Amino acid sequence: MLASGFVLAIHGGAGVLPRDDMSPEREAAYHAALGRVLAAGQSVLTADGAALDAVTAAVMALEDEPLFNAGRGAVFTRDGRHEMDAAIMDGRGRRAGAVAGIAGVRNPVLLARAVMERTDHVLMAGTGALQIARAAGLAFEDDAYFYTQERWDSLQETLRMEADGTLDDDPSRRHGTVGAVALDRAGNLAAATSTGGMTGKRAGRIGDSPIIGAGTFADDTTCAVSATGDGEAFIRLLVAHEIDARIRLGAQPMSEAARAVVIDDLSAIGGSGGLISLARDGALVMPFNCEGMYRGCVRDGGAPETHIY
Amino acid sequence: MLASGFVLAIHGGAGVLPRDDMSPEREAAYHAALGRVLAAGQSVLTADGAALDAVTAAVMALEDEPLFNAGRGAVFTRDGRHEMDAAIMDGRGRRAGAVAGIAGVRNPVLLARAVMERTDHVLMAGTGALQIARAAGLAFEDDAYFYTQERWDSLQETLRMEADGTLDDDPSRRHGTVGAVALDRAGNLAAATSTGGMTGKRAGRIGDSPIIGAGTFADDTTCAVSATGDGEAFIRLLVAHEIDARIRLGAQPMSEAARAVVIDDLSAIGGSGGLISLARDGALVMPFNCEGMYRGCVRDGGAPETHIY
Numbered sequence: 001m002l003a004s005g006f007v008l009a010i011h012g013g014a015g016v017l018p019r020d021d022m023s024p025e026r027e028a029a030y031h032a033a034l035g036r037v038l039a040a041g042q043s044v045l046t047a048d049g050a051a052l053d054a055v056t057a058a059v060m061a062l063e064d065e066p067l068f069n070a071g072r073g074a075v076f077t078r079d080g081r082h083e084m085d086a087a088i089m090d091g092r093g094r095r096a097g098a099v100a101g102i103a104g105v106r107n108p109v110l111l112a113r114a115v116m117e118r119t120d121h122v123l124m125a126g127t128g129a130l131q132i133a134r135a136a137g138l139a140f141e142d143d144a145y146f147y148t149q150e151r152w153d154s155l156q157e158t159l160r161m162e163a164d165g166t167l168d169d170d171p172s173r174r175h176g177t178v179g180a181v182a183l184d185r186a187g188n189l190a191a192a193t194s195t196g197g198m199t200g201k202r203a204g205r206i207g208d209s210p211i212i213g214a215g216t217f218a219d220d221t222t223c224a225v226s227a228t229g230d231g232e233a234f235i236r237l238l239v240a241h242e243i244d245a246r247i248r249l250g251a252q253p254m255s256e257a258a259r260a261v262v263i264d265d266l267s268a269i270g271g272s273g274g275l276i277s278l279a280r281d282g283a284l285v286m287p288f289n290c291e292g293m294y295r296g297c298v299r300d301g302g303a304p305e306t307h308i309y
Numbered sequence: 310m311l312a313s314g315f316v317l318a319i320h321g322g323a324g325v326l327p328r329d330d331m332s333p334e335r336e337a338a339y340h341a342a343l344g345r346v347l348a349a350g351q352s353v354l355t356a357d358g359a360a361l362d363a364v365t366a367a368v369m370a371l372e373d374e375p376l377f378n379a380g381r382g383a384v385f386t387r388d389g390r391h392e393m394d395a396a397i398m399d400g401r402g403r404r405a406g407a408v409a410g411i412a413g414v415r416n417p418v419l420l421a422r423a424v425m426e427r428t429d430h431v432l433m434a435g436t437g438a439l440q441i442a443r444a445a446g447l448a449f450e451d452d453a454y455f456y457t458q459e460r461w462d463s464l465q466e467t468l469r470m471e472a473d474g475t476l477d478d479d480p481s482r483r484h485g486t487v488g489a490v491a492l493d494r495a496g497n498l499a500a501a502t503s504t505g506g507m508t509g510k511r512a513g514r515i516g517d518s519p520i521i522g523a524g525t526f527a528d529d530t531t532c533a534v535s536a537t538g539d540g541e542a543f544i545r546l547l548v549a550h551e552i553d554a555r556i557r558l559g560a561q562p563m564s565e566a567a568r569a570v571v572i573d574d575l576s577a578i579g580g581s582g583g584l585i586s587l588a589r590d591g592a593l594v595m596p597f598n599c600e601g602m603y604r605g606c607v608r609d610g611g612a613p614e615t616h617i618y
Contacts, residue, residue, distance in 0.1 A: 094545045094578075100409075100515070101434050121514045122541045125410055125434050128513015204437015205430045206409070213522050213547040232431045236403045238522040238550045245554035269403075 005300025006045035007183045007282050010037050010058050012068040012294030013176040013195075014228045014274040016308055019291065027308065030067060034296040034306040037061040041180060042298050051182035051190035051224070052090045059086075059109040059192040062178035066148050068294070069176025071107055072141075073148050074196025076155040077203050082146050084196050085210040086112040091189030091220035098210035100125040103146075106139040109194045112210070114138065123210060151199070158200040177209055179216070179226025181278040185300070189224040189280060191216050191240075198231075207231025213241035220280060222247045223254050228293065229266070229273010237265055243277055254279035262287040314609025315354035316492045316591050319346050319367050321377040321603030322485040322504075323537045323583040325617055328600065336617065339376060343605040343615040346370040350489060351607050360491035360499035360533070361399045368395075368418040368501040371487035375457050377603070378485025380416055381450075382457050383505025385464040386512055391455050393505050394519040395421040400498030400529035407519035409434045412455075415448040418503045421519070423447065432519060460508070467509040486518055488525070488535025490587040494609070498533040498589060500525050500549075507540075516540025522550035529589060531556045532563050537602065538575070538582010546574055552586055563588035571596040 012034060017026070041058030044050070063071025074082045086108035087098035097116025100123065105111050114136040115124050124132060133140070161167040177195040184190075193216040195209040208215035208231040215231065217240030218224035225240035234240075239261055246257035258277035266273065267289050274288025276295060286295045286307075296306035321343060326335070350367030353359070372380025383391045395417035396407035406425025409432065414420050423445040424433050433441060442449070470476040488502040502525040504518040517524035517540040524540065526549030527533035534549035543549075548570055555566035567586035575582065576598050583597025585604060595604045595616075605615035 096545055119511070120541060121511070122544045123515040123520070124511070124513045125515055126513050128511050131512070202428070202430070202433070202437050203440070204433045204435050206432040206434055211432070211520060211522075212544050213520075213550065232429060235431045235521050236405055238547060241522065241547045241550055242554070245551070245558055249554055249559035 006185050007278055007284055007297065007299050008038060008041045008045055008054055008058065008180065009276045009278055009284050009286065009297040010034065010041065010062065010180045010295065011226065011228055011276050011286070012062060012178050014288050014290050014293040015069065015176040016292035016294060019309060030294055030308060031306045033065045033067050034294060035304060037065065038296050038298050038304045041182060045182065045184055048185055051184040051188045054182040054184065055180040055190045055192040056088065056109060056113060058180035059178060059194050060107045063107050063109060063194055068178045069196045070178040070194040072146055073151065074146055075151050075176060075199040077197070078159065078200045079203055080155065082196060083203065084108045084194070085206060086194040087210045087212060087216040088112045088116060088192040089190065089212060089216055089218040091218040091224055094219055096122050096212045098123045098212060099129045100206045100210045101204065102126065102129050104130065104140045105133045106141045109192050110138050112192070122212060154199050162200070177228035179228065179276065181224040181226055181276050183278055183280070183282055187220070187280065189218045189220050189278065191218040191224040191226050193226045208234035211235055213238050215240060217241055217244055219244055223277055223279050225275055225277045227273065227275035230271040233266055233269055233271025234273065236269065237261065239266070239275065254283055255285045258285045259287045263289055315494050316587055316593055316606065316608050317347060317350045317354060317363055317367065317489065318585045318587055318593055318595065318606040319343065319350065319371065319489045319604065320535065320537055320585050320595070321371060321487050323597050323599050323602040324378065324485040325601035325603060328618060339603055339617060340615045342374045342376050343603060344613060346374065347605050347607050347613045350491060354491065354493055357494055360493040360497045363491040363493065364489040364499045364501040365397065365418060365422060367489035368487060368503050369416045372416050372418060372503055377487045378505045379487040379503040381455055382460065383455055384460050384485060384508040386506070387468065387509045388512055389464065391505060392512065393417045393503070394515060395503040396519045396521060396525040397421045397425060397501040398499065398521060398525055398527040400527040400533055403528055405431050405521045407432045407521060408438045409515045409519045410513065411435065411438050413439065413449045414442045415450045418501050419447050431521060463508050471509070486537035488537065488585065490533035490535055490585050492587055492589070492591055496529070496589065498527045498529050498587065500527040500533040500535050502535045517543035520544055522547050524549060526550055526553055528553055532586055532588050534584055534586045536582065536584035539580040542575055542578055542580025543582065545578065546570065548575070548584065563592055564594045567594045568596045572598055
């Protein structure tokens with residue numbers, strides 16, 4: 001058992017409501033939801049559970065929470081459908097699983113994990129991925145389960161703004177993603193990410209969340225990372241693997257590497273977003289270059305913290 | 310204009326026929342096909358064309374050639390269908406485009422390029438990607454165009470061996486992919502990769518070819534890479550981005566970095582395959598850790614070379 005004990009961090013996306021649109025009630029609801037998610041992951045880690053199981057539990061809780069853009073509460077594509085992506089990675093030996101463009105599975109992170117544990121593949125898309133979900137006995141839900149009035153209204157507004165030529169770059173339409181990273185008492189790292197993508201996205205678009213090394217990465221020798229933001233920029237920079245590489249090859253401290261990638265490199269190519277990054281020694285940073293990021297963390301024996309801006 | 314002039318390298322996959330199965334006639338046919346592909350890319354570069362256009366031309370020629378597993382001649386999935394993946398990356402500013410799980414488009418690399426040039430996205434899958442192909446006016450072909458007797462027989466043999474429990478790990482069933490990297494006279498790099506995947510693969514499986522940083526990568530400041538082999542291993546190692554990172558962060562010469570990733574790291578996790586990697590100074594290596602890799606290269610003012618083992 002490491003002296004540092006466990007660490008768990010979560011995010012509910014960099015697509016926060018602008019401060020002016022955030023009522024005290026709504027802000028309290030977000031903090032409460034983040035607190036419930038932390039508790040779900042923490043209960044695994046306090047029982048000496050594995051980081052892999054803790055990030056699975058935390059991301060399932062984020063997916064089940066309609067406030068966040070993943071699972072229930074996922075945004076709509078421009079066709080009025082859901083296309084969800086998820087990934088999970090085990091820092092022990094870089095095992096990984098991911099799914100892209102799926103609908104109907106209650107918890108996409110469980111399907112990513114089934115791809116990792118039940119197949120020789122890393123990334124599976126569409127109906128082929130759904131066959132694995134059925135074989136694994138995962139829970140499916142109907143359209144009504146995934147429908148939220150707020151996301152539907154957001155799609156209609158986005159389509160109207162596109163038609164009017166008044167579409168702005170409000171991150172609350174672009175950045176919704178959830179994720180978790182954990183270090184367990186045995187010293188192992190894991191990361192998981194899940195998303196409904198961008199409101200009004202084209203059918204078939206795959207962002208950074210299910211791309212190992214872009215939006216999700218974990219290696220016990222370096223760090224665990226889950227990202228949220230402009231997916232295309234995160235893919236071009238291989239953000240999560242870049243942090244790993246800077247620690248491993250550039251001898252940079254994780255916190256310096258993670259901040260440089262988000263604050264310098266991402267900004268330099270016009271990308272916006274953030275990430276949570278946890279080092280093998282328990283160091284944790286949650287940098288973002290936009291207005292806010294729903295986030296929280298808890299350490300072994302400590303009190304949970306949640307933040308938005 | 311750089312003194313080094315242009316460099317073009319291509320591969321037709323690490324899934325070469327075992328030496329014992331290769332007749333002199335067949336070997337000559339492979340060399341001739343590789344020569345035609347090099348000529349297609351070379352004609353762009355000798356006319357002072359861009360590396361991006363040269364890798365596009367070379368990969369189109371590889372896709373049109375039924376001997377290689379991409380475009381015409383793509384292998385069959387276990388459902389007897391085609392699902393093709395492709396990616397392209399421009400070393401100037403890391404622009405990239407990729408497609409996964411598409412069928413019917415004559416040249417998947419052109420669709421990857423259309424994603425890069427006509428959308429804000431990097432990776433598009435399935436029917437959403439096909440909408441872009443239609444909007445871009447790309448050529449479609451029917452099933453008969455993509456059908457080759459040899460690939461069909463290979464699927465039947467694979468399914469029979471699976472049923473018998475006698476499936477071996479013959480790389481000729483697993484490693485088919487094509488790709489090209491180029492440095493143009495203006496000093497810009499580009500990379501492109503295209504594949505039909507693995508014979509008998511599950512529907513929906515996405516390998517490393519369309520994953521930026523895994524099977525395909527280009528950055529003018531470091532290198533251009535196209536890989537072929539066990540896709541899942543290449544994804545977990547982020548092979549192409551790892552070579553870039555070792556040059557950029559670890560101050561390793563490109564040739565040393567590329568060889569270490571393939572010969573040491575890939576072998577260490579039980580992965581097999583190879584890649585072509587071209588540095589900004591014109592250095593080129595084509596390492597593989599299996600029996601062979603269909604490959605070739607040509608330099609400004611030089612004679613083309615092609616190799617198999």
